[in-house]
Amino acid sequence: MPISLYNSLTRRTEPFAPLDPERVTMYLCGPTVYNYVHIGNARGPVVFDVLARLLRRHYPQVVYARNITDVDDKINAAAQEQGVPIGTITERFAQAYRDDMAGLGVAPPDIEPHATAHIGPIIKMIEDLLAGGHAYAAEGHVLFDVSSFPAYGELSGRDTDELIAGSRVEVAPYKRSPGDFVLWKPSTPDLPGWDSPWGIGRPGWHIECSAMSAAHLGDTIDIHAGGIDLLFPHHENEIAQSTCAHGGKVFARWWMHNGMLTFDGRKMSKSLGNVLLLHELLKLHPAEALRLRLLSGHYRQPLDWSEGAIAQAVSTLDGWYRVLRDLADIELPAGDLPVPAGVEAALCDDLNTPQALAELSVLADAARQSGTAAAKAALLGGGALLGLLQQDAEAWFKRDSGQAIDAAHIDALLEERRAARAARDFRRADAIRDELAAMNIAIEDGAQGTRWSVQKS
Numbered sequence: 001m002p003i004s005l006y007n008s009l010t011r012r013t014e015p016f017a018p019l020d021p022e023r024v025t026m027y028l029c030g031p032t033v034y035n036y037v038h039i040g041n042a043r044g045p046v047v048f049d050v051l052a053r054l055l056r057r058h059y060p061q062v063v064y065a066r067n068i069t070d071v072d073d074k075i076n077a078a079a080q081e082q083g084v085p086i087g088t089i090t091e092r093f094a095q096a097y098r099d100d101m102a103g104l105g106v107a108p109p110d111i112e113p114h115a116t117a118h119i120g121p122i123i124k125m126i127e128d129l130l131a132g133g134h135a136y137a138a139e140g141h142v143l144f145d146v147s148s149f150p151a152y153g154e155l156s157g158r159d160t161d162e163l164i165a166g167s168r169v170e171v172a173p174y175k176r177s178p179g180d181f182v183l184w185k186p187s188t189p190d191l192p193g194w195d196s197p198w199g200i201g202r203p204g205w206h207i208e209c210s211a212m213s214a215a216h217l218g219d220t221i222d223i224h225a226g227g228i229d230l231l232f233p234h235h236e237n238e239i240a241q242s243t244c245a246h247g248g249k250v251f252a253r254w255w256m257h258n259g260m261l262t263f264d265g266r267k268m269s270k271s272l273g274n275v276l277l278l279h280e281l282l283k284l285h286p287a288e289a290l291r292l293r294l295l296s297g298h299y300r301q302p303l304d305w306s307e308g309a310i311a312q313a314v315s316t317l318d319g320w321y322r323v324l325r326d327l328a329d330i331e332l333p334a335g336d337l338p339v340p341a342g343v344e345a346a347l348c349d350d351l352n353t354p355q356a357l358a359e360l361s362v363l364a365d366a367a368r369q370s371g372t373a374a375a376k377a378a379l380l381g382g383g384a385l386l387g388l389l390q391q392d393a394e395a396w397f398k399r400d401s402g403q404a405i406d407a408a409h410i411d412a413l414l415e416e417r418r419a420a421r422a423a424r425d426f427r428r429a430d431a432i433r434d435e436l437a438a439m440n441i442a443i444e445d446g447a448q449g450t451r452w453s454v455q456k457s
């Protein structure tokens with residue numbers, strides 16, 4: 001089944017084919033690690049995790065890089081405020097990021113390059129840009145000369161004159177033109193810095209992605225991904241740097257951008273006080289429900305986040321896991337789980353995850369009605385491609401929603417209730433039901449005995 005992907009550069013959905021038919025290269029701009037990320041930051045990693053899963057099915061090798069920005073003025077500010085070296089901040093929050101992503105079922109990237117580990121390649125790339133007449137040094141800074149790259153603005157559709165005319169901020173005196181951007185900047189002794197031909201300094205933000213992408217994936221990569229908020233200036237600048245440093249070679253063949261998250265229809269921002277940290281949400285809600293919600297809209301559209309939407313996602317998963325729990329005794333066919341054609345076709349169509357989720361609902365209905373091993377395997381296989389239905393159905397219903405659940409104690413109470421009912425001691429049986437209800441445990445008597453689940457509060 002061929003894959004088609006929308007390319008932000010050509011503004012068209014195009015049949016995807018990697019440069020090397022055996023190997024796909026993909027780069028996603030990762031986090032700047034100075035605090036916990038919010039749920040909006042998780043959309044790209046989740047969406048492109050699904051893309052990586054799809055590509056891995058279609059190609060023998062996928063090399064997926066997601067960087068860690070570990071030198072940045074926000075990191076410096078946090079380190080100074082806490083009186084610690086930047087490494088203390090960046091290591092802590094890089095690990096928090098990995099933990100949060102693992103919580104959401106995002107597979108680790110193949111390569112996780114850190115900016116501070118690539119100062120050499122960054123300096124080399126800046127030297128190449130200077131040698132090629134695409135950059136200039138001024139007052140300890142090195143700047144990219146936007147006028148040296150006529151294609152500047154192609155990705156964002158902005159033209160350079162418009163950028164200059166629209167620039168309201170005061171232009172730094174060392175810039176020849178307001179659109180020029182920093183490749184290297186000087187560091188005072190209280191800031192992290194590295195020795196360079198232009199004095200002790202540190203890289204600007206944009207150059208790290210160009211240098212790390214080239215170091216690990218080559219001069220031309222197949223897919224470059226990121227949030228739509230990075231399209232300008234970050235990605236525009238990456239194209240300018242990489243293309244000019246590599247003698248005009250195409251940098252990224254596909255540019256993919258995910259839309260932003262809104263919260264109850266409003267922008268998520270610190271000033272509005274509606275920033276939802278992923279770290280906190282993972283304590284409050286089942287991770288798969290967060291993941292399902294992030295995949296419930298098409299990745300290029302904005303997605304609204306609300307309590308109601310999370311509850312809806314939990315309820316959808318309840319339905320699917322109920323089917324799987326009913327089929328717990330049905331043994332799966334041997335071998336790999338099949339990937340149902342409907343789910344795969346939806347994802348091959350520019351990663352249409354809402355359609356793929358609709359297909360999953362159809363598969364769940366089919367499994368409930370037929371009760372066959374093949375239908376159960378199809379539901380699980382479709383879920384696996386989306387990174388959903390990854391846990392035991394019984395565990396889903398008995399999940400710990402912030403309270404300590406003693407499953408053995410609950411099972412013992414249920415056994416006592418069964419015995420009380422058998423002995424027609426209904427008063428005792430009802431007292432046990434009440435005791436369980438007080439513990440937030442719902443019970444359900446059925447043909448297969450009594451089941452329990454933790455009630456959602």
Ligand SMILES: [Zn+2]
Pocket residue numbers: 028029030209234238
């Ligand atoms: Zn980047």
